[in-house]
Amino acid sequence: MVSGQCTANGQRQIQALLILSLLVICLFLMAGCAQKSAIGAINDRATMAVLQFEKIEEGVSGVVYREVNNFETLVGTTKTPILLAFYNPLSEVNAQIIPQLEQMADDDQGKLTILWIDATSQTRLAESFGATNLPQFTVMVDATVKRSLVGFDSQSPEKLEQLVSPYLQK
Numbered sequence: 001m002v003s004g005q006c007t008a009n010g011q012r013q014i015q016a017l018l019i020l021s022l023l024v025i026c027l028f029l030m031a032g033c034a035q036k037s038a039i040g041a042i043n044d045r046a047t048m049a050v051l052q053f054e055k056i057e058e059g060v061s062g063v064v065y066r067e068v069n070n071f072e073t074l075v076g077t078t079k080t081p082i083l084l085a086f087y088n089p090l091s092e093v094n095a096q097i098i099p100q101l102e103q104m105a106d107d108d109q110g111k112l113t114i115l116w117i118d119a120t121s122q123t124r125l126a127e128s129f130g131a132t133n134l135p136q137f138t139v140m141v142d143a144t145v146k147r148s149l150v151g152f153d154s155q156s157p158e159k160l161e162q163l164v165s166p167y168l169q170k
Helices: 002-033 071-077 094-107 123-126 156-167
Strands: 039-042 048-059 062-066 081-087 115-120 136-141 144-150
Touching: 048 094, 062 094, 071 115, 081 094, 094 115, 094 156, 136 156, 144 156
Parallel strands: 081 115
Antiparallel strands: 039 062, 048 062, 048 115, 081 136, 136 144
């Protein structure tokens, strides 16, 4: 009898271990299959980033660049108008564009989503928006292209404001 009880107890322990192992495997699979957030970590070197104003730590806030993990998800779930800013990283005009976009990210918090996109690295995306002459600024609302502006000169800050202002909620 004692040997029969040992065998039954051993079988229950093996079954419990198998069930526990299956649960652990399922949790790992679910974690691996979980959808990644559309916006990731702060990364000012990302080839596609959202510029947004954030509280970074107590008493410190400012515009940060958050890497875009999934463009389609971001565009499909964003409730605000989106400004796509396609650029060439080797262009000197970026020194003029970046402060303008960062100011817009600060001024239009919660009303506008700004994407800074390296057209030389994100070539398929740039081609799909016809971004061959850079920089190009394209406004999207509800995943639909509305208007674009190509180039950047001394009047471009005002033109950029005019490009997005009809779509901003007051």
